[in-house]
Amino acid sequence: xxxxxxxxxxxxxxxxxxxxxxxxxxxxxxxxxxxxxxxxxxxxxxxxxxxxxxxxxxxxxxxxxxxxxxxxxxxxxxxxxxxxxxxxxxxxxxxxxxxxxxxxxxxxxxxxxxxxxxxxxxxxxxxxxxxxxxxxxxxxxxxxxxxxxxxxxxxxxxxxxxxxxxxxxxxxxxxxxxxxxxxxxxxxxxxxxxxxxxxxxxxxxxxxxxxxxxxxxxxxxxxxxxxxxxxxxxxxxxxxxxxxxxxxxxxxxxxxxxxxxxxxxxxxxxxxxxxxxxxxxxxxxxxxxxxxxx
Numbered sequence: 001x002x003x004x005x006x007x008x009x010x011x012x013x014x015x016x017x018x019x020x021x022x023x024x025x026x027x028x029x030x031x032x033x034x035x036x037x038x039x040x041x042x043x044x045x046x047x048x049x050x051x052x053x054x055x056x057x058x059x060x061x062x063x064x065x066x067x068x069x070x071x072x073x074x075x076x077x078x079x080x081x082x083x084x085x086x087x088x089x090x091x092x093x094x095x096x097x098x099x100x101x102x103x104x105x106x107x108x109x110x111x112x113x114x115x116x117x118x119x120x121x122x123x124x125x126x127x128x129x130x131x132x133x134x135x136x137x138x139x140x141x142x143x144x145x146x147x148x149x150x151x152x153x154x155x156x157x158x159x160x161x162x163x164x165x166x167x168x169x170x171x172x173x174x175x176x177x178x179x180x181x182x183x184x185x186x187x188x189x190x191x192x193x194x195x196x197x198x199x200x201x202x203x204x205x206x207x208x209x210x211x212x213x214x215x216x217x218x219x220x221x222x223x224x225x226x227x228x229x230x231x232x233x234x235x236x237x238x239x240x241x242x243x244x245x246x247x248x249x250x251x252x253x254x255x256x257x258x259x260x261x262x263x264x265x266x267x268x269x270x271x272x273x274x275x276x277x278x279x280x281x282x283x284x285x286x287x288x289x290x291x292x293x294x
Contacts, residue, residue: 005137006259007252012143012212014251015150019205020228021235021243022157023198029238030174030194033083033095037102038202039225040110045071045203046210046220047110050119060124067203075199076192078102083195084188103222110218123211146208153201154244161240166193174238223267227254230274236284245285 020042027035045067052063082102086094127141161167172180173190181187202221209224210216227250235246250270257266277284 006255008139008143008147010252010255011248012146012251013255014231014248015146016205016209016212016224016247017228017231017251018150018244018247019153019201019208020224021232021247022153022240023201024229024232025235025237025240025243026157026170026194026198028232030170031079031083031087031191033087033092034099034229035078035083035195035198036096036099036225036229037078037106038198039221039223039228040103040106041071041074041199041202041221042206042209042224043110043216043218043221044074044106045206046121046216047114047119048203049124049207049210050121050216053122053124054119060126064124064204064207067207068200071199071203071206072196075195075202078199079192079195084191087191107218107222114218116218119216121210121214121216123214124207125211142208142211146212149204149208150244150247153204154240157197157240166190170194227270230270233274233284234277236286239284239286242284242286 020038023038023041024035027033027038048067048070049060049063052058052066053060058066082098083095086098089095123142125142125145127145129139129141129144131138161170169180169185169190170193172183172185173187177187180190205224206221210220228247231246231250232243233246234250235242235244237243250273253273254266254270257269261269
């Protein structure tokens with residue numbers, strides 16, 4: 001029974017990684033940029049929920065909506081100010097360095113406002129969960145909500161991409177920005193929408209993560225953000241189903257590694273997976289090889 005408990009907890013953690021990885025994979029798939037500041041947007045979302053819920057005393061759902069709105073605006077501003085001027089840069093290194101700069105900027109803003117002292121985060125899920133096997137097996141409410149939320153987001157994103165005009169525009173921009181422009185698609189607006197969706201999802205991930213691990217600091221989003229990037233690469237960066245599969249797989253591996261191998265080695269195992277994937281199948285599980293014409 002204990003193995004099943006750890007497996008479910010791994011799926012729950014993987015659901016958080018998957019939601020974060022969706023932000024990475026959408027931005028890369030459409031804008032061909034790696035937004036390494038994405039993890040810190042999670043942290044900002046957590047602080048917005050903390051402020052709205054603890055300081056202002058608002059309902060958890062309203063707090064999450066405020067955080068999603070704030071993170072969405074932050075994502076759009078970040079793209080406009082930091083990434084748009086570098087969209088046609090000769091080297092991707094400029095974008096990478098800028099992303100690191102944005103990451104440190106957000107962390108220091110949080111330090112100035114909230115200080116480095118950890119904040120005690122109240123779970124946004126009050127449901128205690130369900131108990132099975134005559135009380136011997138219990139699934140926490142936040143665990144169930146995280147798994148269901150990640151699946152709902154996956155289905156909603158797939159529907160959005162395949163069935164809406166904005167989603168079709170994203171697919172067109174991901175294939176060829178120049179051709180999309182000739183077809184009348186506003187590339188700038190499409191990329192901004194991509195950042196907005198990814199940042200809004202980061203706020204949800206922040207709410208779920210901080211509810212499961214109720215300590216909030218300016219560095220809360222750093223490690224989950226990096227692990228979610230590993231999940232995106234594992235599943236095939238640019239693939240929405242791949243991000244979900246990669247996130248779930250990584251969460252399960254991390255929790256089982258902590259239980260059956262070593263808590264100190266769990267993170268090393270996660271990053272070893274990234275190295276193995278890059279060596280064996282660089283495109284990831286669901287990624288595609290792109291043929292470039294010379």
